[in-house]
Amino acid sequence: MAAPYHPGVLPAAQYPDRIDTMTELSHPDQHALDTLRLIGPAPDNWVPPRDGIDHNVAIIGGGQTGAAFAFALRRAGIGQVSVIDAAPDESQAGVWLNRARMNRLRTPKTLVGPEAGLPGLSFQAWYEARFGAASYAEIDRIPRTRWAEYLAWYRHFLDIPIRYGTRLTRIEPVGEHFRLHLEVREGASVRGVVETARKIVLSNGVAGNGGPNLPAVLKDLPPALFAHTSQAIDFAALRGKSVAVIGAAASAFDAAATALEAGAEQVHLFARRERIASVPVTRTRAYPGAYDNYFQLPDAIRWSQARRLREAGSTPPADAVERVTRFPNFHLHLGAPWTQAAVRDKRVETRVAGEPFAFDFVIAGTGYVVNPALRPELAEFAAHIRLWRDQYVPNAADSDEALGSHPYLGAGLEYLEKVEGAAPYLKHIHVYNPAAFVSFGLPVGDVPSMKRDIPAVVQRISRDLFLADLDAHEARFNDDIAADFDDSIYARSVWQREGVDVDIA
Known part of the structure; x- marks a missing residue:
């Protein structure tokens, strides 16, 4: 679990080039603190508990998107959410301080990231509070190590619990939920654990639906x-x-x-x-209309756009x-x-x-190959996952075996069945990694996809959990409710007619 973030504990040695004075802010995180105060507390968990269920949602991967999902689900009032990561500890989790080797992020600094539309939680607010607005204006793209520092702050400031040293080895469908077979590292030993979950989010990076090419x-x-x-x-x-x-x-x-x-x-x-x-072909559709509605495009257009990128x-x-x-x-x-x-x-x-x-x-x-059958945790049902080659057959000149192996996803980035009725549980596994590229037109899991796709997944999870317990919610709708007041507070103001009735028509 991430240690609680304590406002004010920001050693100067951690930020040697930070601005010298904080006279403009009573605290470097004042904007973030005000943001949380103004949006109010997170709603209570509204999902009815179920016997034998450990987690309403299990998030696989505790990097930038795993933490962002945990926060978004919290704000949606969905409790019993667990985030696991195979890395032994926070310092070894994610790519930014380990396998990423660029000096600066490849995306513009202005893109909305894990802050969920809340400016006080954004990279810009975090950066300017430590280094000043002038310093932020000078950078064209975000330095990789600063991004890693921001993500660490985000996890701790928002108190996002992540269970490190926990590897998913198998997803076992059981009716309307899953058994998660885990390997939990405790010091030098590893023990097997089985937990249950109703929903799964695969927020597990570039190899999350395949492996290195x-x-x-x-x-x-x-x-x-x-x-x-x-x-x-x-x-x-x-x-x-x-x-x-x-x-x-x-x-x-x-x-x-x-x-x-x-x-x-x-x-x-x-x-x-x-x-x-040298030609970034996806830039031609980097505007809100195309970005927001990409999933609604006909299959032929989505396929041709994926092919265009492959060719370029x-x-x-x-x-x-x-x-x-x-x-x-x-x-x-x-x-x-x-x-x-x-x-x-x-x-x-x-x-x-x-x-x-x-x-x-x-x-x-x-690069990486997309093939769900390569993932041990997916192997039990990989053959049931609908792939693009099952859904769309291009003409011979536009065929592409690699693109055809991508999963054909639904609007909530969920797996779909290859044969209807053969694996209905697949709709409860949401794919938030680059395997969603052909369906959604972006390298899903990177910063550009967060603004659009995290809300889409959370809304689908919310809908599914709500409708699955509709009887319980209907009963809750019809519960007896104590009155806010009784007749005594307005009794003296009730008009009392005297004598005969007066026709005021």
Whole structure:
């Protein structure tokens, strides 16, 4: 569980460049405190308890979106919400201080994030309270480490409990609820635990409906000689080494830059395309009408937009490219896919475009594959999940096996059944990770998706929980209610007619 946030406990050493005076604010978090005061207390839990149910909602993943969901559900009056995270503790949870290697976030600083539309809880309010409005105006995008600090503050300030060291290993459907099979780490030991939940939110990151996309050419290499960007990498150990990076999206450039900054002797980045993708095609639909109503688009349009992005390629930010090109020992290979790799004398040897190379270490910045069947916790029912290839058949020229493996989701980002009636419980699992891309047009789970999709999921959860207990709610509607007052408070003012009735028509 996250430790309670104590207003005022903000060591100066934690913010060495913070503004020197707080005369404008009685407390650095005064705006946030006023926000919570003005919106009033969270509603009481209105969901009737059920025998044998531990959680109304289980949120899988305690990163930025897991915490945001917990707060949004609290404000919706939905109690018995549990957030779990497999990381052993808060410092190792999420990507921002672990596997993320960019200097700045890739999204604009002005996007609405986990604050749920409450300005006092926003990154801007948090940042300006510590470093001043002028400092905020100077940054064009949010520094990654500042974002991590803000998220830690958000969790503690709002007292979001997260159970670390808790891994979901299996979701077992049981009628209208689920058994969650968990591995709970306690010190050096791990014990198995089974808990129950009515709703599940998969807020579990980029691999949450699949896994890392590892090129076949690397799969037989010894683990000591290569890594995917999703893994922890000891970059300090690459000092003085020759490093290959495969891929040309942002994570590949970030990994290459981190290796160079750690003192790698040579870094070669190999891209399949003849040019680095530089056209952010999704920007053409980055306006409220398209953003808010994207789910309502016909399948053919949603498919074509996903295909358009696949064809254009994922665009690394310009500063990510400039971060590596300033190094004379960085070398970019275009139109250079790897087709072979072997190990000799503890080095990886390859031949690209007829030219031989040998490297001490290889990093795959090759993204992720979406395939629910790859996830052990989903394996029991993955075959019942409706995928895009089950729903929509494009013409041959527009076919795409990778996009076809994405789940075809409902309006509340819930799984749908491949065959109606075969797995009705699927509608109670909500997918808040990038597997929702084809259905919702964004890399769901990142900041751009929060404003639209967190409320959509919470509203669907609220609706489903309410209707599932409709008899109990109807009985509550018809409960006897004590009167606020009796006749005595108005008895003296009741008109008393004297004599005959007067016709006032």
